[in-house]
Amino acid sequence: MEAGDDLVCCPVCDALHRVGEVDDDTRVRCIRCNTVIAVGRPEAILRIVVLASTALILMTIVVFYPFLELRNGIFTSKASVFQTVMSFSEGVMAPLSIAVAFFVIVLPVARLMALLWALFPLSIGAKPLRGARTMLRWAEILKPWAMAEIFMVGVAVALIKLADLATLSMGPAFWSFAAIVFITALKDTQMSKHSIWTALDTAQRT
Amino acid sequence: MDGTGHGAENLKALTALDAGLVGCRHCTRVAPLGATICTRCGGALESRDRTSMQRVWAWWLVGLLFFIPANLYPMLITQTVGRASEATIVGGVIELAQHGAYGVAGIVFFASIIIPVGKFIAIGYLALIVRKPHGHKPKSLLHLFEVVEWIGRWSMIDVFVVAILVALVQFNLLATINPGIAAVCFALSVVFTMLSALSFDSRRIWDQIETIADE
Ligand SMILES: [Zn+2]
Numbered sequence: 001m002e003a004g005d006d007l008v009c010c011p012v013c014d015a016l017h018r019v020g021e022v023d024d025d026t027r028v029r030c031i032r033c034n035t036v037i038a039v040g041r042p043e044a045i046l047r048i049v050v051l052a053s054t055a056l057i058l059m060t061i062v063v064f065y066p067f068l069e070l071r072n073g074i075f076t077s078k079a080s081v082f083q084t085v086m087s088f089s090e091g092v093m094a095p096l097s098i099a100v101a102f103f104v105i106v107l108p109v110a111r112l113m114a115l116l117w118a119l120f121p122l123s124i125g126a127k128p129l130r131g132a133r134t135m136l137r138w139a140e141i142l143k144p145w146a147m148a149e150i151f152m153v154g155v156a157v158a159l160i161k162l163a164d165l166a167t168l169s170m171g172p173a174f175w176s177f178a179a180i181v182f183i184t185a186l187k188d189t190q191m192s193k194h195s196i197w198t199a200l201d202t203a204q205r206t
Numbered sequence: 207m208d209g210t211g212h213g214a215e216n217l218k219a220l221t222a223l224d225a226g227l228v229g230c231r232h233c234t235r236v237a238p239l240g241a242t243i244c245t246r247c248g249g250a251l252e253s254r255d256r257t258s259m260q261r262v263w264a265w266w267l268v269g270l271l272f273f274i275p276a277n278l279y280p281m282l283i284t285q286t287v288g289r290a291s292e293a294t295i296v297g298g299v300i301e302l303a304q305h306g307a308y309g310v311a312g313i314v315f316f317a318s319i320i321i322p323v324g325k326f327i328a329i330g331y332l333a334l335i336v337r338k339p340h341g342h343k344p345k346s347l348l349h350l351f352e353v354v355e356w357i358g359r360w361s362m363i364d365v366f367v368v369a370i371l372v373a374l375v376q377f378n379l380l381a382t383i384n385p386g387i388a389a390v391c392f393a394l395s396v397v398f399t400m401l402s403a404l405s406f407d408s409r410r411i412w413d414q415i416e417t418i419a420d421e
């Protein structure tokens with residue numbers, strides 16, 4: 001077998017496939033481990049770009065707005081994602097503060113920006129930017145470390161833990177954050193390594 | 207081959223290694239065996255990660271070492287008008303259950319105890335199997351790996367809960383909540399077990415699955 005453009009190797013199980021043009025609205029799965037290796041969606045890149053930019057804009061708003069409000073008679077306290085991240089910033093807990101900042105804000109944002117860097121020019125039919133390949137590779141590497149959706153569940157748990165201590169209500173940022181999680185999940189279903197890399201290859205050649 | 211479902215007949219396939227090629231795990235491009243850097247994405251190429259098992263065990267062990275103090279020391283230190291109470295992970299779960307929040311207690315118990323313990327066992331089991339396979343059902347093996355890879359990050363819930371509680375209650379006169387040392391240990395333990403699972407070369411599990419299916 002010659003190493004050609006249509007030869008695709010499953011990243012999970014190493015099985016070789018010959019993938020040519022993929023029909024619209026079909027997925028090609030690995031014959032052995034069932035991993036999706038190609039998605040036949042010509043508009044997939046555009047969708048990913050739109051979803052990623054939406055999530056990125058929401059993210060910048062969300063970080064500084066309160067997502068939880070606590071009322072207890074005369075006292076009111078609000079917490080934003082930024083405050084939550086800073087809650088460990090004193091003393092020995094400082095490294096934990098940095099870690100939470102990375103998992104909840106820095107890595108999700110970095111991942112979205114890397115994706116946009118690599119794919120935005122493609123969506124408007126322009127030539128890819130410099131370093132598009134490295135960016136795309138890093139977007140994939142960062143995936144398990146971006147934990148915005150886990151943070152959401154954490155908010156729900158915290159809410160119930162404090163339920164009898166005070167009245168709690170969710171601020172606007174909570175719903176925006178929920179939207180980000182949903183959008184990111186939707187975006188990831190549009191992605192398939194082979195399809196995106198092929199699109200990047202094609203754009204670079206023209 | 208329509209590629210739907212994975213029955214026993216699909217357990218064997220021509221792999222890149224069989225064909226004298228090496229596949230890139232980042233971008234799926236294949237290169238001749240022996241190439242070290244992918245021409246398409248610049249990622250490192252290795253047909254079967256040779257040092258993978260050492261790294262799996264090293265991260266696994268460090269993760270386990272941090273998991274022990276994470277359970278012994280307090281996760282949260284709450285001070286309410288002169289009284290201070292400390293809650294460990296298990297203590298927090300019991301407290302939730304006493305409030306009648308069984309659902310949430312279940313989630314926290316699952317994310318903070320069941321998942322980490324299950325993950326230590328599963329990774330250890332998989333790492334032993336890859337070395338020496340004997341009479342295991344190939345399908346269960348691969349599902350185990352998929353689950354381990356996906357679920358590990360969810361253990362982080364408890365760390366986030368602590369952060370949220372501290373941020374919210376910090377300036378309230380009724381109670382002050384401070385994070386305990388266990389929060390740091392637990393976060394580190396989750397990170398190290400994630401690294402352990404990520405170090406696993408899934409292609410080696412598939413090699414074994416093929417060997418077992420042959421028997
Ligand atoms: Zn596969």
Ligand SMILES: [Zn+2]
Nearest residue numbers: 230233244247
């Ligand atoms: Zn590559």
